[in-house]
Amino acid sequence: MIDNQLHKTKAYIAGVNLNDPNFAYYMSELANLTQANNMEVVGQSQQNSQQIVAGTYFGLGKINEIKDMARGLKARVVILNDELTPVQIRNLEKLTKLRVIDRTELILEIFAKRARTKQAKLQVQLARLQYELPRLHPSENNLDQQRGNGGSSSGGFANRGAGESKLELNRRTIGKQISSIKKELKAITGQEEIKAKRRNQTHIPKVALVGYTNAGKSTTMNGLLKEFSAEADEKEVFVKDMLFATLDTSVRRIDLPHNFSFILSDTVGFISKLPHNLIESFKATLQEAKDADLLINVVDASDPNMLQMIRTTQTVLSEIGVKNIPIITAYNKADKTDRKFPQIEGSDVLYSATDEQSIKLLAQLITKQVFTNYQKCELLLPLKDGKLLSYLHEHAQVIKEDYQTDGVHTEVRLAPENQSQFEKYIV
Numbered sequence: 001m002i003d004n005q006l007h008k009t010k011a012y013i014a015g016v017n018l019n020d021p022n023f024a025y026y027m028s029e030l031a032n033l034t035q036a037n038n039m040e041v042v043g044q045s046q047q048n049s050q051q052i053v054a055g056t057y058f059g060l061g062k063i064n065e066i067k068d069m070a071r072g073l074k075a076r077v078v079i080l081n082d083e084l085t086p087v088q089i090r091n092l093e094k095l096t097k098l099r100v101i102d103r104t105e106l107i108l109e110i111f112a113k114r115a116r117t118k119q120a121k122l123q124v125q126l127a128r129l130q131y132e133l134p135r136l137h138p139s140e141n142n143l144d145q146q147r148g149n150g151g152s153s154s155g156g157f158a159n160r161g162a163g164e165s166k167l168e169l170n171r172r173t174i175g176k177q178i179s180s181i182k183k184e185l186k187a188i189t190g191q192e193e194i195k196a197k198r199r200n201q202t203h204i205p206k207v208a209l210v211g212y213t214n215a216g217k218s219t220t221m222n223g224l225l226k227e228f229s230a231e232a233d234e235k236e237v238f239v240k241d242m243l244f245a246t247l248d249t250s251v252r253r254i255d256l257p258h259n260f261s262f263i264l265s266d267t268v269g270f271i272s273k274l275p276h277n278l279i280e281s282f283k284a285t286l287q288e289a290k291d292a293d294l295l296i297n298v299v300d301a302s303d304p305n306m307l308q309m310i311r312t313t314q315t316v317l318s319e320i321g322v323k324n325i326p327i328i329t330a331y332n333k334a335d336k337t338d339r340k341f342p343q344i345e346g347s348d349v350l351y352s353a354t355d356e357q358s359i360k361l362l363a364q365l366i367t368k369q370v371f372t373n374y375q376k377c378e379l380l381l382p383l384k385d386g387k388l389l390s391y392l393h394e395h396a397q398v399i400k401e402d403y404q405t406d407g408v409h410t411e412v413r414l415a416p417e418n419q420s421q422f423e424k425y426i427v
């Protein structure tokens with residue numbers, strides 16, 4: 001058997017704790033992220049301090065300690081818990097003689113590894129180039145050696161001046177790459193917007209799965225598809241026990257009994273301190289959540305850090321501008337706890353995405369939330385006014401329509417905003 005650990009880059013993780021009660025949690029996330037980037041965590045340090053040292057992040061004593069520890073443990077990389085300035089990274093690399101990666105770069109590297117579709121690849125590339133632009137250094141005078149391309153920039157502190165014009169060239173090249181990626185993305189998101197518009201017109205309620213990465217959003221979507229879609233097999237989404245398995249948005253239609261239908265979307269998961277550039281470049285991907293009528297915050301109920309994960313999701317949602325959308329908290333993976341499931345508590349549910357009864361109960365809860373104010377009624381529409389029926393097809397859920405001599409007998413579920421308009425046709 002090949003020992004996988006042998007092939008992994010050894011990493012030492014460290015951070016400055018500014019008296020933050022969540023510091024230990026952030027460090028455990030950093031360890032998970034490091035492993036997700038196929039590296040092995042060999043040790044960790046923290047500095048408790050009142051402030052970050054402007055030029056070097058840590059104080060000098062701590063830097064020497066980290067250098068000795070990391071090198072003693074044969075680490076090749078030091079990974080830091082915050083986003084650092086370019087100067088801090090350069091200085092730390094100079095002082096430790098090790099490659100230094102900050103939290104942002106680490107997350108960007110994982111995203112780059114995971115991206116599979118054209119859109120996700122472009123979005124990640126855009127975020128990386130924007131991250132790199134202010135970090136270009138004169139000595140990195142070859143674009144192939146940029147840090148983001150996997151090259152090491154350690155030892156790159158000599159030679160200032162000499163590379164100056166090369167630096168300008170690199171900046172220009174990256175600038176051009178950024179605008180061309182933006183153009184390509186615009187073309188792709190343009191097509192997505194057309195599809196989204198079409199979905200909005202049909203007026204089927206939109207429900208979005210959101211939440212911490214690896215909580216089971218995609219498994220929940222597959223569970224609902226399996227139960228309530230004729231083509232579940234073709235429509236299934238990718239599931240894997242790893243951080244950021246999903247980087248795209250998948251949109252599926254779920255048809256529940258009694259003609260209750262809704263559109264369900266599954267999207268990229270969240271983590272604390274998600275880099276600003278990533279959020280910016282994933283705007284189109286996250287749009288589904290912003291447009292939703294209902295959000296389902298999927299939470300791993302078996303994780304001891306569950307509460308922090310819920311808080312993280314709330315923070316990211318407000319960062320992407322989601323407000324005033326009703327939310328169900330869906331406590332998943334109940335099979336890994338000793339609690340009885342499935343069960344509903346108020347507007348929340350404890351369930352397991354792989355359990356049929358759970359999925360049925362979740363579907364019931366969604367239906368209850370989404371269609372609360374819908375009114376089911378029978379209408380008799382005048383035959384000569386075809387526009388009314390086509391309006392209903394766009395803005396309501398038409399259950400039945402029957403053309404008879406006295407008019408079109410229609411059974412429909414009306415959204416609150418359309419109820420008064422159709423009152424006079426109710427039979």
Ligand SMILES: Nc1nc2c(ncn2[C@@H]2O[C@H](COP(=O)(O)OP(=O)(O)OP(=O)(O)O)[C@@H](O)[C@H]2O)c(=O)[nH]1
Nearest residue numbers: 213214215216217218219240241244245246269353
């Ligand atoms: N035991 C158990 N495992 C589950 C359950 N739901 C999901 N999982 C597992 O959790 C892991 C992550 O599931 P995903 O559905 O990919 O999670 P996600 O939220 O989509 O994750 P990202 O796309 O990476 O953000 C997979 O290994 C699933 O099989 C559950 O109810 N019980």
Ligand SMILES: [Mg+2]
Nearest residue numbers: 217218245246
């Ligand atoms: Mg997923």
